Amino acid sequence: MKRLLTIVGLLVLLGGVAVCAAEDGVTDKEVVIGAGLDLTGAVANWGVNIKAGMDAVFSRVNAAGGVHGRKIRLIAYDHVYQPPKAVTNAKRLVERDKIFVMMGHLGTPTTKAVMDYLQDKQVPNIFPATLASIWTNSGKYHVGDLATYADQTGLIVDYLVKERKIRKIASFYQDDEYGLDGHLAGKARLKHTHDLAYVAEVDYKRADIDFSSQAAKLKESGADAVIVQAVYREPPRLAEQCHAIGYNPVFIGPSPIVVAKTIELGGKHVEGLMGVEVYPLPTDPGAFLDQYRADMAKYAPSLPIDTTNLYGYQKAAVFVEAMQRAGRNLTRDSVLKAIESIKDWDPGWGLKYGYGGDNRRGMSNAGRLVTVKDGKWIKVGDWMELKEVGRK
Amino acid sequence: MTEILSSQVVSGLATGCVYALIALGFVLIFKATDVVNFAQGEFVMVSGFISYTLLIGLGIHYGLVLLATIVLSGVMGVVLERVVVRPIMDAPIFSIVIATIGASIVLRSSAGILYGYDVLPLPTIFSKDPIRVGFVQFTAMDAGVIGFSLVIMVALYLFFKLTRTGTAMRATAQSQTAARLMGVSVTRIFSLTWAISAAIGGVAGVLIAPIIYLDPNLGFIGVKAFAGAILGGFGSIPGAIVGGMLLGVIENLSGYFFNAGIKQVSTYILLILVLVIRPAGLFGAAPIRKV
Amino acid sequence: MPVGAESNGRSPLLVLDGVETFYGAIQALKGVSFTVPEGSIVTLLGANGAGKSTTLKCISGLVPAARGTVSFRGQRIDGLPCETIVRRGISHVPEGRELFPELTVLENLAMGAYARSDKRAIHATLERVNACFPILAERRTQLAGTLSGGEQQMLAIGRALMAEPALMLLDEPSLGLAPMLVEEIFAIIRGIHAGGTTVLLVEQNANKALSIADYGYVLETGTIVLAGDSQQLLKDDRVRRSYLGQR
Ligand SMILES: Nc1ncnc2c1ncn2[C@@H]1O[C@H](COP(=O)(O)OP(=O)(O)O)[C@@H](O)[C@H]1O
Ligand SMILES: [Mg+2]
Numbered sequence A: 001m002k003r004l005l006t007i008v009g010l011l012v013l014l015g016g017v018a019v020c021a022a023e024d025g026v027t028d029k030e031v032v033i034g035a036g037l038d039l040t041g042a043v044a045n046w047g048v049n050i051k052a053g054m055d056a057v058f059s060r061v062n063a064a065g066g067v068h069g070r071k072i073r074l075i076a077y078d079h080v081y082q083p084p085k086a087v088t089n090a091k092r093l094v095e096r097d098k099i100f101v102m103m104g105h106l107g108t109p110t111t112k113a114v115m116d117y118l119q120d121k122q123v124p125n126i127f128p129a130t131l132a133s134i135w136t137n138s139g140k141y142h143v144g145d146l147a148t149y150a151d152q153t154g155l156i157v158d159y160l161v162k163e164r165k166i167r168k169i170a171s172f173y174q175d176d177e178y179g180l181d182g183h184l185a186g187k188a189r190l191k192h193t194h195d196l197a198y199v200a201e202v203d204y205k206r207a208d209i210d211f212s213s214q215a216a217k218l219k220e221s222g223a224d225a226v227i228v229q230a231v232y233r234e235p236p237r238l239a240e241q242c243h244a245i246g247y248n249p250v251f252i253g254p255s256p257i258v259v260a261k262t263i264e265l266g267g268k269h270v271e272g273l274m275g276v277e278v279y280p281l282p283t284d285p286g287a288f289l290d291q292y293r294a295d296m297a298k299y300a301p302s303l304p305i306d307t308t309n310l311y312g313y314q315k316a317a318v319f320v321e322a323m324q325r326a327g328r329n330l331t332r333d334s335v336l337k338a339i340e341s342i343k344d345w346d347p348g349w350g351l352k353y354g355y356g357g358d359n360r361r362g363m364s365n366a367g368r369l370v371t372v373k374d375g376k377w378i379k380v381g382d383w384m385e386l387k388e389v390g391r392k
Numbered sequence B: 001m002t003e004i005l006s007s008q009v010v011s012g013l014a015t016g017c018v019y020a021l022i023a024l025g026f027v028l029i030f031k032a033t034d035v036v037n038f039a040q041g042e043f044v045m046v047s048g049f050i051s052y053t054l055l056i057g058l059g060i061h062y063g064l065v066l067l068a069t070i071v072l073s074g075v076m077g078v079v080l081e082r083v084v085v086r087p088i089m090d091a092p093i094f095s096i097v098i099a100t101i102g103a104s105i106v107l108r109s110s111a112g113i114l115y116g117y118d119v120l121p122l123p124t125i126f127s128k129d130p131i132r133v134g135f136v137q138f139t140a141m142d143a144g145v146i147g148f149s150l151v152i153m154v155a156l157y158l159f160f161k162l163t164r165t166g167t168a169m170r171a172t173a174q175s176q177t178a179a180r181l182m183g184v185s186v187t188r189i190f191s192l193t194w195a196i197s198a199a200i201g202g203v204a205g206v207l208i209a210p211i212i213y214l215d216p217n218l219g220f221i222g223v224k225a226f227a228g229a230i231l232g233g234f235g236s237i238p239g240a241i242v243g244g245m246l247l248g249v250i251e252n253l254s255g256y257f258f259n260a261g262i263k264q265v266s267t268y269i270l271l272i273l274v275l276v277i278r279p280a281g282l283f284g285a286a287p288i289r290k291v
Numbered sequence C: 001m002p003v004g005a006e007s008n009g010r011s012p013l014l015v016l017d018g019v020e021t022f023y024g025a026i027q028a029l030k031g032v033s034f035t036v037p038e039g040s041i042v043t044l045l046g047a048n049g050a051g052k053s054t055t056l057k058c059i060s061g062l063v064p065a066a067r068g069t070v071s072f073r074g075q076r077i078d079g080l081p082c083e084t085i086v087r088r089g090i091s092h093v094p095e096g097r098e099l100f101p102e103l104t105v106l107e108n109l110a111m112g113a114y115a116r117s118d119k120r121a122i123h124a125t126l127e128r129v130n131a132c133f134p135i136l137a138e139r140r141t142q143l144a145g146t147l148s149g150g151e152q153q154m155l156a157i158g159r160a161l162m163a164e165p166a167l168m169l170l171d172e173p174s175l176g177l178a179p180m181l182v183e184e185i186f187a188i189i190r191g192i193h194a195g196g197t198t199v200l201l202v203e204q205n206a207n208k209a210l211s212i213a214d215y216g217y218v219l220e221t222g223t224i225v226l227a228g229d230s231q232q233l234l235k236d237d238r239v240r241r242s243y244l245g246q247r
Helices: A002-022 A044-063 A083-096 A108-121 A149-163 A177-194 A212-221 A234-244 A260-270 A287-299 A307-326 A332-340 B002-033 B040-057 B062-088 B093-115 B140-162 B164-174 B176-181 B186-212 B216-232 B237-257 B260-277 C052-060 C082-088 C105-112 C119-132 C134-138 C149-161 C179-194 C206-212 C230-235 C237-242
Strands: A030-037 A071-078 A101-103 A169-174 A200-204 A225-229 A250-253 A274-277 A366-373 A376-379 B130-133 B136-139 C012-023 C026-037 C041-046 C067-072 C090-093 C167-171 C198-202 C215-220 C223-229
Touching: A030 A044, A030 A083, A030 A108, A044 A071, A044 A287, A044 A307, A071 A083, A083 A101, A083 A108, A101 A307, A108 A177, A149 A169, A149 A177, A149 A225, A149 A250, A149 A274, A149 A366, A169 A177, A169 A212, A169 A234, A177 A200, A177 A225, A200 A212, A200 B260, A212 A234, A212 B002, A212 B237, A225 A234, A234 A250, A234 A260, A234 B002, A234 B136, A260 A307, A260 A366, A260 A376, A274 A376, A287 A307, A307 A332, B002 B040, B002 B136, B002 B140, B002 B164, B002 B186, B002 B216, B002 B237, B040 B062, B040 B093, B040 B186, B040 B216, B062 B093, B062 B186, B093 B216, B136 B140, B140 B164, B140 B186, B164 B176, B164 B186, B164 C105, B176 B186, B176 C082, B186 B216, B216 B237, B216 B260, B237 B260, C012 C052, C012 C198, C026 C041, C026 C052, C026 C067, C026 C198, C026 C215, C026 C223, C041 C052, C041 C206, C052 C082, C052 C090, C052 C167, C052 C198, C082 C090, C090 C149, C105 C119, C105 C149, C119 C134, C119 C149, C134 C149, C149 C167, C149 C179, C179 C198, C179 C206, C206 C215, C206 C230, C215 C230, C215 C237, C223 C230, C230 C237
Parallel strands: A030 A071, A030 A101, A169 A200, A169 A225, A225 A250, A250 A274, C041 C198, C041 C215, C090 C167, C167 C198
Antiparallel strands: A274 A366, A366 A376, B130 B136, C012 C026, C012 C067, C215 C223
């Protein structure tokens, strides 16, 4: 009897070892997830909050025993929104920390920098915190989650031309993979659908802090609307500097600007600023959002609820759903398959997630317009299924 | 065209004034002690957080906050000199410079730990609404920054030119030996130099933080100011002022005439051009030499 | 016991006793002892590198004495910082003048009075210095760096006078000056002495120095090897051979 037990024990141990050897980052008791975020740099507000949102989900799941008995451990490193640093961090995560998957990797230029490396190592790049269209069409190891900047800009262009009857539209964009995604898609959409072109194309560099020359050029172009392919620091500063020279166009941009910080920084200068959101506002009703607010209060009490941490929160929630579906036998393949199996799944906020197919590796194409009114982001349109807009 | 250009110049001058103030801090310390203080930008950042804390945290009146920030920044300069620089004053200059880089990292991280890395809006008394004088359009903020900077510069000039202590500071920069023989306490002059440099950095912080927002990385503006100081001729006070202002204007104009990429490197292109033509910078005396 | 000049009955203003100094591992002074009587002109002679300048620096506090004592008016001043020693009444005109080249002549003079606070008294001193050096008054707004060598030396001396010192240390004031200017400088030193200031003069020009000094000391590699009154030293064979260029 005793001997039998020993043999069984040994088998279990061996089995455990076998599972261990099967996939990096997965043991009997634990799954290790990696993230490269900007925690101290130009878009730290996004990074810090995405991490807090993901941590909140994982903490709740872990407190309830984990997923199929495995606790989730998130290791996040700070890449300061600098591509070279993002590469170093990714190597550290993959080779030293042996992560199972990369999740919520922040920033378009930074994630683009680690893309080939993750591909080589066959480490899935799940729901990077960048909605550039590249993640939806770069093959098996990259999966986007929400409507891309390209698609969002399509919505913006259609809205400006059709509903606002504005024909003089300018683009103010970050001169990198992030800004170019929406910028080029907007240009294509203007040309192919409306037979128009930007009246001015004005770029800026990541972490630039002064936009007076951009403001001057935009004013001279006579644009009635400026599409800001920017994050949260730039729209307030640009608006201020435009207002300073007596220029008051409509400012409108994709989801990265739809953050409380934009309003905090810009004050009255961002009243009327418009944006696209691709998931509900943190204050909206719904079971999922109630859960979110409760988790944030419990696990990140010092952070106010905000689109930024909700962004990370929803990524982690969808990923946990995928791990549930993957079952006890958790491998990189099985979790990717599980993500692909998600169809018409609503976590409880009235927005359905569904895998878009191999040519469109994303989970949702929903979007709607919002605006700043009385110092708050409020919705101005209803959810729409955004059309796919190319960059050419 | 002239209208747009002139407002470009004015807003460039406003940024340039801030560069100039920071550059002044670099040059004052360098002249007096031969040390290039790479924590100069962090004086700007820390003073931003000091005034943020006093204004938002404690709700103190703006004028008082301004005064308190300048004083506290000065104290910070003295502390940094006493704690970081003085103990190794006999070490090679290179080591001291590295120590100031270390101090800058410590200050930046401390601010990050205390306040987070998020950008914060710092209130200001100057409005950002447009003002128009003739065909030049600018904001009260621009005018306030330029005006306040000029006041500080003139006050410094008068201090150095007319007061006994100011003269002693200039004298010490020229010959420490002789200054000691005259009865000047060189260590006190060093402390005072750091205090003044940090206080000017404090003024720069209060002026710039409301414009470009406050975060622990604000100190990187020191890099631009440093370039301004070299442009003017490192070690020259008028050079620091003109170099800083010139840089602000050139940056704006290159952004206007070209694009963000050119704007980003315009500083360095200008710097290289000037150094090729005049290796000592615009106002620099021939090779930098200490008496 | 320090040797020399006190034997003549005047009270000693400055006494060095066994002073030793090091520059790193190099010992520059190996036990220097001598006395400067009040109201005298004393000269310190010696070859290049003998330690003359170092001796003066030890007195004014520019370099610390490792061993031995320096007493001024009966009180020990070794170990005190420069800025305290000036205030006790010792002015040091260093080798090479060490002017503030980018300050004006007037600012240089004002710096000379940095240790004093009585504005009226300072002004009186300035008047006297101006009377003494009319050329400085003429050039008062000019930068010190633009003066000629002779004028610079006058400014260095004038600046030291601004402190109204009881003892003036002069380190090779005639160095590099044309013969006519050398005469003028020595006349000025006599004038300063006549005004009641005790002078400790370091000179390469031993002949001239001894001609105006009451006493002289000869320093060789950090030690005093000869002492005596000037007339005596002028006749001494060793002095004549080594420092007066006579064989
Ligand atoms: N700053 C210094 N560092 C090292 N050695 C020095 C220094 N100054 C002087 N010395 C050395 O000390 C000795 C005495 O120098 P000094 O007092 O200048 O001589 P003097 O004035 O008689 O020509 C010389 O050997 C000189 O090389
Ligand atoms: Mg000498």
